[in-house]
Every structure is written in C-alpha cells, then in structure tokens.
Amino acid sequence: MSYLETSRLKLRDWSAEDVEHFAKMNADQEAMKYFANTLSEEETHQFYQNIISELEECGYGLYAVEVKETKEYIGFIGFHRATFEADFTPCIEIGWRLKKEAWGNGYATEGAKACLEYGFNELGFSKVVSFTAEINRPSINVMKKIGMKPVKTFQHPKVDMGSPLKRHVLFQIEC
Template sequence: MAPSDWARHPTLKTPRLLLRPWRADDLPAFAAINADPAVMEHFPSPLDRSASDALADRIQAHFDRHGFGLWAVERPGQDDFIGFVGLAMPRFTAHFTPCFEVGWRLARAHWGRGYATEGARAALDFGFGPAGLEEIVSFTVPANRRSIAVMERLGMKRDPADDFDHPAIPDGHPLRYHWLYRLRASGA
C-alpha cells in the first residue's frame, strides 16, 4: 500500500465492529478473501495476490480523494481483519453514475452474523451525515441472494427499470446483468 495520511480518514464504530483505515498487515488476509471462490462467486473471477493488492491500492486512493471509502473491518479484540464495508464511487459509466455505492466483502467465516448489514448501516449513516450524500446505490447480480437480502434490510429499493448490464463485464457473460438498489437521504 502506498503511503497515505490516514489520520484524516474517519473510523466508524458499531456495537460489534470497527470500520477503520487499512494497514499493510491486512493485505494477506484480504488476498485470501479475494482468492476464495465462494466469496467471489458473483464476480467474474477470484483475484490473485497482485490483483488483490492493486484493489487495496485503489481503495486507499479513493480515501485520499474523497475522505472516505471501503473501510477495513475488524472485530475488536477478536479478529483484526474480516473484510471491508463502506462507500465507493464506481469507476464505470452507467445511467446512474456518477454515484456512491455501499458495498461489502467479508471472509466466508463471518457470513450470516449480520456484520455486512451492521457495517453498511454505519457507512450509510456516514454517507448521509458527514459526507452529505443525497443518494447511495448498491448493485449485484440477481443470483446474489445474500447481498440482495442485505440491501433490502438496509431499506434500499429496486426499480426493475434501473437494472443494467455492467459495462465492465463482457457481453454474453452470465454475470453481466445487474439489479440496482437505491436509498435516498430522505429515506424515500
């Protein structure tokens, strides 16, 4: 990870989680998460170590540019790094961009415990609060029932007219078609 002024980046706390700046010692665990075929089932492919480290660098650059991003998630006193949760600006162009997306990626051992929802709520509170965002989106493929359930628990709404073909995924690929969910600061 390239040097960064992490002191200016916020840390978020929830009852069970700490959403914090990234550290270099997070990278091996992050690479293991990104290499897990179950975690990456709804992405075009798992990531090797080089691609995982490059993603971590892009996450850090996002923090430097916007002051917030995809926070490293830890369970204080239990697990130093279990994945990420936070807000990111998609790098592709679509009918709903530019925008900020709430997203998460957790190690499989931490699925089914409500951590994605808990962390995403904290990220949304930050996005609609200090960051001053009016709308936050999230998107995934229709088969990703776990993430869709998180989006719905967060109060996000889908309009089928918003669904889209992800421009970074080739035509004909089974993961190209995505559902888009939205949440406005007003809750409407």
C-alpha cells in the first residue's frame, strides 16, 4: 500500500526486498553516527518486525521510502509511538533515517512535510514531536524546515551516561 506521494518520493508499505537494504543502512557507521550503535542483522529484523506491527496496530508508522523515478529504497520516514519514560511521553514522534547516498537532496524534509500534512489532516493528530541528540545538526535542520519549534533539552533515558548523544533536543508542532 502506498500511503503518501510527493513529487519525488513514494512513502509505502515495506517489502521483503527492503529488509536487505534496511540492514545495510543500519550497519553503516556514518548513517548511524547519531545513534548509540549500529544494528546487527538480527536487530534490524526485530526493528523491521516492530515497524510492521505498529503499522498494523495503529494504521500509521515508519513508511518505507523510495525515489519515484528510480524505485530505489532509500530509508524510512514516518511516525512512531514514543513510550520511553519522559515527561512528554507517550507521544507521536515523526522521524526519518535515510541511507547516506540519499543525503543532501531534501528528501527527509520533503517526506516529513508530507507526513505532517497526512498526520494532521487524515490521521487526526493534534501534536507531533521529534527529538534527536543535540549534536545532530542535520536532523535539527530538518525539524526547523518542516515548521517544528524547539521545546526543551532533556537527557534521553535510553542513552548511556557520558555519551555525547545523551543530551537531546525536543521539537514539536501542533495542528
């Protein structure tokens, strides 16, 4: 099923063929530099299963993204129910991860804008958040470009103390 289309992207259901590319992206040190670690093939398969479950349970989730012109899988963009222990959870988070070969083309911004429009107009969301490590300037720039506003910084409870990724920024946008 195709959920959204932009002029250049299709945000769609995942296919079995996507998993190999997803695993390669999750194992790439550069693509994962703002995460605590890369993911093994087994961890990627578990993540994939969680994505599929959330799509089935909620009717929304992290959508596979392909470039329409080439039909190439480039990553994911979409929504996730964030439930870790924090004063702003549970909440609906918008997120993205694209393989490094797709960076610098505006795909994250384009896809995230389409997701927000879909979330507010079709799914009935009233507020969406996004968060990342304070040092992740590329994702923070996307958050700003899609109209999100900074709310606060926080210590992410799932990141080890002493990690340069511990301090996170929280952004939000309301309908």
